[in-house]
Amino acid sequence: MTGDKAADRHDGAQLAAMLMIVAVALFDASSLRGLYGDGSNFLYHLLRTRDFVHANPSRLCTEWLTQFPVVLALRAGVVDLPALLVLHSATLVLMPVAFWMLALARLHRDPAFWLVFLLFCIVYFNVGFFAIGEYNLAYALVALALAILSGRARIGPGWALVALLAGLGLLAAYEAMLYLGPLLVLAGVVRLRKGSEPPAVRAMLLLAILAYAAGTGVAVHFVLNPGHPEQLAAAMAFFAAMHNRLLALSVAFAIGWIALSTPAAWMRRGGLFLAVACLAGLVLPGNWSLPHQHYEARTLVGLALFGLGGLLALRFAAIARWPALVRVHPRAPIVALLFFVALAVSNLAYSLDHRAHLALFRDEVRARSGLVAVEDTRLLDGRLARYGWIWTYPLMSLLLRENADQAIILNPRAYRGYQSFDPETEVPDLREYYRAGR
Numbered sequence: 001m002t003g004d005k006a007a008d009r010h011d012g013a014q015l016a017a018m019l020m021i022v023a024v025a026l027f028d029a030s031s032l033r034g035l036y037g038d039g040s041n042f043l044y045h046l047l048r049t050r051d052f053v054h055a056n057p058s059r060l061c062t063e064w065l066t067q068f069p070v071v072l073a074l075r076a077g078v079v080d081l082p083a084l085l086v087l088h089s090a091t092l093v094l095m096p097v098a099f100w101m102l103a104l105a106r107l108h109r110d111p112a113f114w115l116v117f118l119l120f121c122i123v124y125f126n127v128g129f130f131a132i133g134e135y136n137l138a139y140a141l142v143a144l145a146l147a148i149l150s151g152r153a154r155i156g157p158g159w160a161l162v163a164l165l166a167g168l169g170l171l172a173a174y175e176a177m178l179y180l181g182p183l184l185v186l187a188g189v190v191r192l193r194k195g196s197e198p199p200a201v202r203a204m205l206l207l208a209i210l211a212y213a214a215g216t217g218v219a220v221h222f223v224l225n226p227g228h229p230e231q232l233a234a235a236m237a238f239f240a241a242m243h244n245r246l247l248a249l250s251v252a253f254a255i256g257w258i259a260l261s262t263p264a265a266w267m268r269r270g271g272l273f274l275a276v277a278c279l280a281g282l283v284l285p286g287n288w289s290l291p292h293q294h295y296e297a298r299t300l301v302g303l304a305l306f307g308l309g310g311l312l313a314l315r316f317a318a319i320a321r322w323p324a325l326v327r328v329h330p331r332a333p334i335v336a337l338l339f340f341v342a343l344a345v346s347n348l349a350y351s352l353d354h355r356a357h358l359a360l361f362r363d364e365v366r367a368r369s370g371l372v373a374v375e376d377t378r379l380l381d382g383r384l385a386r387y388g389w390i391w392t393y394p395l396m397s398l399l400l401r402e403n404a405d406q407a408i409i410l411n412p413r414a415y416r417g418y419q420s421f422d423p424e425t426e427v428p429d430l431r432e433y434y435r436a437g438r
Contacts, residue, residue, distance in 0.1 A: 010109065013333040017117050018104055020340055024347065025097040028128075031351040032358060034089030036387065037295060039132035040395040041420050043070070043088045047430060050074040058222035060172040062134040066091055081433040085399065092131040096140035097124070099166075103140075103147035106159060110152045111328045112312060114336050118257060119143055119308055121336075122250045125343035127301045129294040129350050138174035139305055141166045142184065145212070149187040149205075150312040155197050160204035163188075167211025172218050176302040181216030183306055185209055187313035244297050245287040246346065251304055253278035253339055258311075260329040268329065275335055282342035291350060291386055357387035361409075362400045368407035371423055377409060390415055394423045404431050 034043065045053040052067050054060055069091045070084060078084060100120045107113040123139050130136075148155060148163040155163070167184075170177060188209035192202060252274060259271025281287050289297070357379075364377045374380060374393050390412060397408045408423045421428055 010333065013337065014104070014108060014113055017113075017333075017337060017340065018101060020337070020344075021097060021101065021104075021120065024344055025093055028131075028347070028351050029090040029093040030086070031355050032085055032089045033129060033131040033351070033354060034092040035085070035358070035396065035399065036291065036354060037130050037132050037389050038392060039088070039092065040389075040392045040399055042067070042132060043085070044395050044398065044420055044428075046070050046074065046088075047084070047433060048428065056134070058172060058218065058226075059134040059138075059174055061169050062137045062173045065169060066095060066134070066137060079433050080435070081399065081430075082435075084433070089131065092136070093128075096128075096136040099137070099140035099144045100124075102162065103144040106144075106147045106151050106153075112147070112150060112152070112315065114328055114332055115258075115308065115311065116143060116147055117336055118254050118339065119305060121340050121343055122247075122254065122304055122308075123301055125347050126244070126247045126250055126289070127294045127298050129291055129347075129354075130298075133295060133298060135174050135176060135298045135302065138170065138176060138180075139302065141169050141173065142180045142305065142309070145170070145184050145208070146187055146309050146312045149184070149191045150315045155191070155195065155201055155205065157201055157204070160197070160201045160208070164204050164208040164211065167208040167215065170215040171211060173215060175219050175223050176299070177215045177219035178223055179306050180302065180309075181212050181219060183309055183313050184212035185216070188212065190314065244289050244293050244300070246282065246289040246343075247297050247300060247304075249278045249281045249287060250343065253282070254304075254308060257332060257335060257339070260332050260335065272331070272335075275339075279338055279342045282339075283345050285346075285349075288346040288349070291354075353384060354387050357384040358400065360384060361396055364409060365397050365401045365407050369405055370407060372407045372409050374409050374412055379409065380412075391417055391419055394427075395420055398428065398430055401434070403434050404429070 033039075042053055042055075046067060050071065052064060052071055054063055056063070070088050073084065073087055100116075103116050104113060104120075107116055120143070123136075123143075127133065128136060145163055145166045148159050148166075151159075170181070170184075188205055191197075192205060192209075195202075197205065256271040256274030256278060259267045260275065262268060262271070360378060364372070364379060374388075379385065379388055379393070393409045393411050397406075401407070404427075408427055410423060411419065
């Protein structure tokens with residue numbers, strides 16, 4: 001009976017974890033995070049062309065996956081701009097989360113569930129605000145593949161097919177496959193050697209491993225021959241992201257959490273102390289990262305996924321029977337849930353502020369007409385100014401106004417870089433998407 005009660009508690013904790021993820025993701029999607037950064041630029045080009053927009057050949061698969069719902073809606077005749085804004089953001093936020101949920105479902109009643117849950121928290125809450133980033137989907141697919149290959153339960157044909165499909169999605173996903181791809185290959189090889197799956201399943205897993213290897217090759221090619229050298233240089237700028245205290249505390253918490261399940265009592269005590277100290281630090285606003293740091297931290301978060309994911313990849317190797325993956329400390333689930341809650345505090349602040357920023361932007365656009373200098377608006381005042389992107393003010397104006405007579409807000413006067421269009425020459429006509437124009 002005691003064992004049944006313990007199993008029920010663990011089931012309840014896992015269900016709570018998944019419900020918390022769903023609740024946060026739905027709220028974030030409704031906050032139109034897809035417009036942050038250059039997300040507005042992608043949506044603008046989708047509206048103009050009603051076709052896929054491929055800015056980076058190295059990310060062809062993730063771009064296609066995240067754009068096809070909007071493209072499908074446009075080709076079906078949907079022209080309601082507010083609905084398309086929601087669909088755009090919902091796809092960018094919820095599609096990666098759906099793959100993370102699949103990963104957790106694969107690990108139901110498996111001690112590894114909680115390590116993958118921690119990985120989700122580190123990834124989502126440290127780089128997820130920049131929802132347009134293809135890395136969000138790439139990291140989710142990597143986590144899903146790792147969960148399938150390292151799960152304690154036997155891999156059935158359905159899960160093997162999912163592992164293969166994840167491999168196809170990772171063929172051209174993100175440059176981080178340079179190191180995450182070999183990790184998946186290693187996890188697959190270990191599983192083939194140590195697992196007891198039937199021949200048909202093993203054949204699909206072998207195909208999945210080949211897909212992971214091919215994805216690695218694509219990443220190597222584009223790292224050596226970058227289509228956008230400035231993006232690669234920015235991704236490699238580790239020092240710019242190393243002062244991110246929220247990320248540092250997140251990784252430190254994960255280390256403390258893993259120590260909770262070690263055999264040595266002193267390590268368990270030290271791990272609990274470290275985890276609790278990190279929880280306290282995570283809720284302090286002074287330790288929160290700025291919105292743009294979610295973009296800057298993508299490489300370091302990918303390396304964290306590589307490091308902690310390595311524990312999963314080697315789970316069935318004799319040299320790596322990590323206690324946290326074999327038997328979870330009784331306190332570990334509740335501590336992991338507290339980790340989620342602590343990180344969700346800053347995440348809620350981001351979403352609320354972004355909603356306020358969009359409301360202010362709408363007010364500025366709809367109360368004016370013609371071309372308006374951003375310096376003459378309230379968009380550069382106060383903390384909400386951090387949610388603006390230096391070259392997307394005209395794009396955001398196009399997407400947030402109700403009719404073609406309302407204002408286009410210009411980029412800052414000092415900006416001389418890329419623009420999707422020059423509003424002083426010609427403003428694109430999106431009247432078919434404005435309700436007032438139909």
